[in-house]
Amino acid sequence: MHWAGRGTEPDAVERFYAVIPAGGIGSRLWPLSRADAPKFLHDLTGSGQTLLRETWERLAPISGEDRVMVVCGRAHRAAVEAQLPALEDRNVVLESEGKDSSAAIGLAAAILELREPDVIIGSFAADHVIGDVRRFRRAVVEAIVVADAGYIATIGIVPTEPAIGFGYIEAGEKLDVAGTTSAYAVSRFVEKPDLETARSYVESGRYLWNGGMFIARATTLLDEMAKSKPRLVAGLRELAAAWDTAERGAAVDRIWPGLEKIAIDYSVAEPAAAAGRLATVEGDFQWDDVGDFASIAKLQSGGRGSDLAILGEHARVLADSSSGIVVTDRDRLITLIGVENIVVVDTEDALLVTTSEHAQRVKSVVDALKLSGRTDVL
Amino acid sequence: MHWAGRGTEPDAVERFYAVIPAGGIGSRLWPLSRADAPKFLHDLTGSGQTLLRETWERLAPISGEDRVMVVCGRAHRAAVEAQLPALEDRNVVLESEGKDSSAAIGLAAAILELREPDVIIGSFAADHVIGDVRRFRRAVVEAIVVADAGYIATIGIVPTEPAIGFGYIEAGEKLDVAGTTSAYAVSRFVEKPDLETARSYVESGRYLWNGGMFIARATTLLDEMAKSKPRLVAGLRELAAAWDTAERGAAVDRIWPGLEKIAIDYSVAEPAAAAGRLATVEGDFQWDDVGDFASIAKLQSGGRGSDLAILGEHARVLADSSSGIVVTDRDRLITLIGVENIVVVDTEDALLVTTSEHAQRVKSVVDALKLSGRTDVL
Numbered sequence: 001m002h003w004a005g006r007g008t009e010p011d012a013v014e015r016f017y018a019v020i021p022a023g024g025i026g027s028r029l030w031p032l033s034r035a036d037a038p039k040f041l042h043d044l045t046g047s048g049q050t051l052l053r054e055t056w057e058r059l060a061p062i063s064g065e066d067r068v069m070v071v072c073g074r075a076h077r078a079a080v081e082a083q084l085p086a087l088e089d090r091n092v093v094l095e096s097e098g099k100d101s102s103a104a105i106g107l108a109a110a111i112l113e114l115r116e117p118d119v120i121i122g123s124f125a126a127d128h129v130i131g132d133v134r135r136f137r138r139a140v141v142e143a144i145v146v147a148d149a150g151y152i153a154t155i156g157i158v159p160t161e162p163a164i165g166f167g168y169i170e171a172g173e174k175l176d177v178a179g180t181t182s183a184y185a186v187s188r189f190v191e192k193p194d195l196e197t198a199r200s201y202v203e204s205g206r207y208l209w210n211g212g213m214f215i216a217r218a219t220t221l222l223d224e225m226a227k228s229k230p231r232l233v234a235g236l237r238e239l240a241a242a243w244d245t246a247e248r249g250a251a252v253d254r255i256w257p258g259l260e261k262i263a264i265d266y267s268v269a270e271p272a273a274a275a276g277r278l279a280t281v282e283g284d285f286q287w288d289d290v291g292d293f294a295s296i297a298k299l300q301s302g303g304r305g306s307d308l309a310i311l312g313e314h315a316r317v318l319a320d321s322s323s324g325i326v327v328t329d330r331d332r333l334i335t336l337i338g339v340e341n342i343v344v345v346d347t348e349d350a351l352l353v354t355t356s357e358h359a360q361r362v363k364s365v366v367d368a369l370k371l372s373g374r375t376d377v378l
Numbered sequence: 379m380h381w382a383g384r385g386t387e388p389d390a391v392e393r394f395y396a397v398i399p400a401g402g403i404g405s406r407l408w409p410l411s412r413a414d415a416p417k418f419l420h421d422l423t424g425s426g427q428t429l430l431r432e433t434w435e436r437l438a439p440i441s442g443e444d445r446v447m448v449v450c451g452r453a454h455r456a457a458v459e460a461q462l463p464a465l466e467d468r469n470v471v472l473e474s475e476g477k478d479s480s481a482a483i484g485l486a487a488a489i490l491e492l493r494e495p496d497v498i499i500g501s502f503a504a505d506h507v508i509g510d511v512r513r514f515r516r517a518v519v520e521a522i523v524v525a526d527a528g529y530i531a532t533i534g535i536v537p538t539e540p541a542i543g544f545g546y547i548e549a550g551e552k553l554d555v556a557g558t559t560s561a562y563a564v565s566r567f568v569e570k571p572d573l574e575t576a577r578s579y580v581e582s583g584r585y586l587w588n589g590g591m592f593i594a595r596a597t598t599l600l601d602e603m604a605k606s607k608p609r610l611v612a613g614l615r616e617l618a619a620a621w622d623t624a625e626r627g628a629a630v631d632r633i634w635p636g637l638e639k640i641a642i643d644y645s646v647a648e649p650a651a652a653a654g655r656l657a658t659v660e661g662d663f664q665w666d667d668v669g670d671f672a673s674i675a676k677l678q679s680g681g682r683g684s685d686l687a688i689l690g691e692h693a694r695v696l697a698d699s700s701s702g703i704v705v706t707d708r709d710r711l712i713t714l715i716g717v718e719n720i721v722v723v724d725t726e727d728a729l730l731v732t733t734s735e736h737a738q739r740v741k742s743v744v745d746a747l748k749l750s751g752r753t754d755v756l
Contacts, residue, residue, distance in 0.1 A: 031713075320743060321736075333728040333755050335409075335743055338736030342717075344729075350711040351724060353731055358699075358716030365698060365713055377711050 010179055012148035013141055015120050017112050017218075018059040021104040022052060022072040022080060022126035023095070027366040028292040028359065031350035032327055035378055040126035041079050044296050046311055051127045051290070053083045058133055059124060060086070062140055069093060069112070070126075071104040090244075096256055102232060102267040103259045105214070106225055110233075110240030113218035120147050122215040123264075129299060131286025139283040142180050143215040149177045151279035152216040152224055152272050154186065156208025157287045162198035165291050165360070167191055167210035167265070169280050170201075182282035186273045189265060208280060211287050214264065221268065224277065229267045232260045293343040294356040297325035308336070312346075324356060350377045388557055390526035391519055393498050395490050395596075396437035399482040400430060400450040400458060400504035401473070405744040406670040406737065409728035410705055413756055418504035419457050422674050424689055429505045429668070431461045436511055437502060438464070440518055447471060447490070448504075449482040468622075474634055479642040480610060481634075483592070484603055488611075488618030491596035498525050500593040501642075507677060509664025517661040520558050521593040527555045529657035530594040530602055530650050532564065534586025535665045540576035543669050543738070545569055545588035545643070547658050560660035564651045567643060586658060589665050592642065599646065602655060607645045610638045670737040671721040675703035686714070690724075702734060728755045 026039030033039040040052040047054065060068055069091040072080050077094055081087060093108055105123045112119045122140060130136050143153040156169040171184035189210065193201060201207035214221070226233035235255050242251035272278040288295055300309030308319050314331035324342035326334055334346060343359055345352040354362065369378055404417030411417040418430040425432065438446055447469040450458050455472055459465060471486055483501045490497045500518060508514050521531040534547040549562035567588065571579060579585035592599070604611035613633045620629035650656040666673055678687030686697050692709035702720035704712055712724060721737055723730040732740065747756055 031711075318743065318746070320739065332726070333409075333752070335728065335730045335732075337730070337732035337739050337743060339720075339731055339733060342731060344731055346729060348710070350713065351722075351729070352713045352715070353717055353720060353722055354713075354715035355717060361698065361715050365696065365715060368696070374711070 010141060010145050010148075012120060012144050013062065015116070015118055015148075016063050016067070016144050017116075017119050017121045018063040018068045019105060019108040019112075019121050019123045020052070020055055020059070020068065020070045020126045021101055021108075021123060022070055022076065023098050023101070023104055024127070026127060026290075027363045029290075029296075030362055030366045031347045031352055031377060032329075032345050036075065037079075038076065038127075039290070041076070041083070044290050044311065045129055045299055046309075050083055051129065052080065054130075055124060055126050055128070056084050056087075058130060058136055059122075059140075062137055063122075066091075069108050071095065071108055072126075073098060096252060098261075099256065099259050100261040101264040102225060102229065102262045103236065103256075105264055106222060106233065106236045106267075107239060109218040109221050110236045111243050113222065114240055115244070117219070119218050120144055120215065121218045121221065122147075123213065125212050125289070127290065128211070129286075129288045129290050135285040136283065139281050139285070140213075140215065142183060143213075143279075143281045145179045146175065146177055146183045146279045146281060147215045147217060147220070149175075150217070150220060150277075151175070151177075152214060152221060152268060152277055153183070154269065154278065154280045155211050155213040155215070155283040156184075156186075156280040157211045157283045157285070159202050159207065159209050160286075162195060162202045163209065164192055164195050164198050165295070166289065168193065168198075168201050168207045169210050171206050171208060171280055171282075175279055177279075180281070184280050184282075185276060186269075186278040186280050188273050189270050208282065209287065210265075211283060212289070213283075214268070224272050225264075225268050228271045229260060229262065232262070232267070235259050292359040292362060293325055293327065293345065293354070294359040296327070297341075297343070297356055300325065388519060388523050388526075390498060390522050391440065393494070393496055393526075394441050394445065394518075394522050395494070395497050395499045396441040396446045397483060397486040397490075397499050397501045398430070398433055398437070398446065398448045398504045399479055399486075399501060400448055400454065401476050401479075401482055402505070404505060404668075405741045407668075407674075408723075408740055408744045409725045409730055409755060410707075410723050414453065415457075416454065416505075417668070419454070419461070422668050422689065423507055423677055424687075428461055429507065430458065432508075433502060433504050433506070434462050434465075436508060436514055437500075440515055441500075444469075447486050449473065449486055450504075451476060474630060476639075477634065477637050478639040480603060480607065480640045480645040481614065481637045483642055484600060484611065484614045484645075485617060487596040487599050488614045489621050491600065492618055493622070495597070497596050498522055498593065499596045499599065500525075501591065503590050503667070505668065506589070507664075507666045507668050513663040514661065517659050517663070518591075518593065520561060521591075521657075521659045523557045524553065524555055524561045524657045524659060525593045525595060525598070527553075528595070528598060528655075529553070529555075530592060530599060530646065530655055531561070531657045531659060532647070533589050533591040533593070533661040534562075534564075534658040535589045535661045535663070537580050537585065537587050538664075540573060540580045541587065542570055542573055542576050543673070544667065546571065546576075546579050546585045547588050549584050549586060549658055549660075553657055555657075558659070562658050562660075563654060564656040564658050566651050567648050586660065587665065588643075589661060590667070591661075592646070602650050603642075603645050606649045607638060607640065610640070610645070613637050670740060671703055671705065671723065671732075672734040672737040674705070675719075675721070675734055678703060 026033035146153040172187040312328035322336035328346040404411035550565040690706035700714035706724040
């Protein structure tokens with residue numbers, strides 16, 4: 001089923017292929033997110049669906065169900081297929097070990113460029129939350145048009161506050177691409193800023209949040225990556241050549257372990273921005289990478305930042321003068337008395353108690369647990 | 379084994395019998411304290427022993443192990459006997475239902491006055507914490523001497539702060555009883571005061587904390603109680619007359635259910651104070667009724683009121699910039715990040731998160747659970 005736009009749908013949408021890299025554990029969401037139950041396999045919005053399933057439901061109507069590819073770890077194959085029963089076997093790419101986003105997205109691009117030389121791929125994280133599906137779809141279609149014109153396109157989210165948890169994209173000149181209305185050249189990518197800098201970004205009106213979405217012709221993406229990481233791309237293309245053959249297993253064993261681990265922001269986005277080949281399309285919709293429990297609490301409370309959010313199918317919570325968030329996969333009674341902006345995460349073998357203010361620090365605890373060898377709870 | 383005093387031990391100590399009423403659940407310590415695991419069966423000090431066992435170990439050296447009587451609910455008999463293997467069968471008094479302290483202590487007094495007409499009993503709660511056993515023993519011996527002179531004696535704790543969680547005793551004239559140095563008539567008993575009143579009490583030097591300890595000849599105690607509650611005492615003496623006979627069971631069934639439920643403070647202490655028959659002996663030792671989790675945290679931290687106290691044999695706690703108390707009977711990992719004066723109580727079927735400041739409010743939650751019929755977790 002394809003998207004029916006306002007009037008004529010651009011032809012390029014017919015060549016669109018959605019790629020969902022489903023990697024990463026979501027350390028800041030420990031002890032809910034675990035190695036065996038990463039963030040994308042959780043319902044973090046109370047919608048009744050996992051983040052992965054919601055990602056699929058946003059993308060499949062644009063690309064068609066037969067044109068969504070998922071890149072995930074071997075350990076998560078069964079869980080992913082259970083979530084996405086319509087996902088086709090040829091669209092499942094399994095990683096024997098995590099190699100970061102350049103390898104994950106690059107391998108999908110390399111496999112797809114061999115199958116369809118003029119394919120346009122769009123990569124979308126499996127574990128983000130997006131509020132307005134119509135506006136999202138409109139932005140993706142515009143990004144496809146920009147990609148078809150030869151750019152590497154991103155979708156930059158119009159910021160609603162001076163967030164310090166996200167990276168930013170500085171928009172430059174408006175692009176002269178037929179059929180687009182909000183496409184700009186990207187002047188630069190910037191890392192998470194401090195609050196003062198974030199405020200100046202938002203006030204300037206020239207900065208957008210980096211939503212981590214990349215849309216490009218597969219070949220353009222790989223050629224751009226090859227400029228900074230030629231060995232990585234050579235490996236990916238060699239592996240892709242074997243992918244749809246009996247040699248796949250041997251090629252994976254030979255090539256994958258040696259591939260460089262690097263985020264696509266560094267291998268593609270930053271150099272392409274510097275070279276003027278990166279574009280951004282404004283995405284005017286609610287977006288969140290659900291980076292920590294404070295984000296979940298905010299999403300749950302509709303941005304009010306007050307009251308108590310409760311996530312958990314069997315949750316039994318008794319709260320007296322308390323606010324924040326309770327996340328539980330248990331059914332035991334949780335009682336809160338007089339605790340404000342609290343974060344309580346209750347799982348079978350681990351309990352976390354913190355506050356919204358300190359929610360970012362969960363990652364350092366996970367790192368400490370790793371260092372001390374207490375991996376039984378990770 | 380009897381106490382060896384400084385030089386001569388008063389003869390009256392030979393007639394002393396310790397009574398430990400082990401009733402009450404300790405609602406403010408929910409979900410640790412439960413109907414089937416009340417406060418006195420917990421180790422709340424980290425000593426490795428239950429409060430009941432510690433109470434026994436303070437009293438048995440004064441009275442002798444064969445002269446300690448425990449009054450408890452039928453449901454707790456096995457647990458009490460497991461804690462106190464030297465407790466003699468004839469010294470176990472089982473309540474078919476809780477009837478408050480007048481009936482519990484009064485029945486013990488009535489049984490003992492029949493067995494030994496000149497017995498002096500001392501009643502001590504099973505679930506309080508006392509810091510200095512030598513000073514406690516000295517105060518008890520002095521109270522026995524005062525009791526032998528015909529008074530109903532209490533031990534008033536010298537206050538160390540203007541606590542609002544305890545009742546107070548106003549001391550009057552010094553008593554002229556041979557062999558005593560810190561015995562006073564009691565002017566009045568007062569309920570828990572507000573902070574300003576508590577401050578004025580402590581500054582005056584005339585007020586002591588009511589530690590809930592009563593020492594008296596059994597007959598004196600019952601006769602005093604009979605002045606305000608004649609039917610109650612008649613019932614208790616009738617039941618006591620049948621106690622050491624084959625008629626005990628029938629007498630319990632006939633008499634116990636109809637007995638009035640009233641605290642001994644109201645049936646004995648207040649009227650006796652008004653009539654000038656109540657005395658108090660100064661107790662200059664650390665004492666706490668461990669009324670809520672804030673008390674436990676304070677006891678654990680040695681009164682510093684800072685840092686993190688952890689109670690639980692199998693506790694695994696990882697804390698980052700946090701203070702307060704964690705109580706757990708589980709072995710799962712509890713992680714705290716950036717939470718101050720927090721109270722976390724982790725049990726199999728219930729979790730409590732509150733702060734020291736709000737620890738008193740636990741009781742109202744328990745009341746709400748009762749009202750809503752959620753007795754499965756009480």
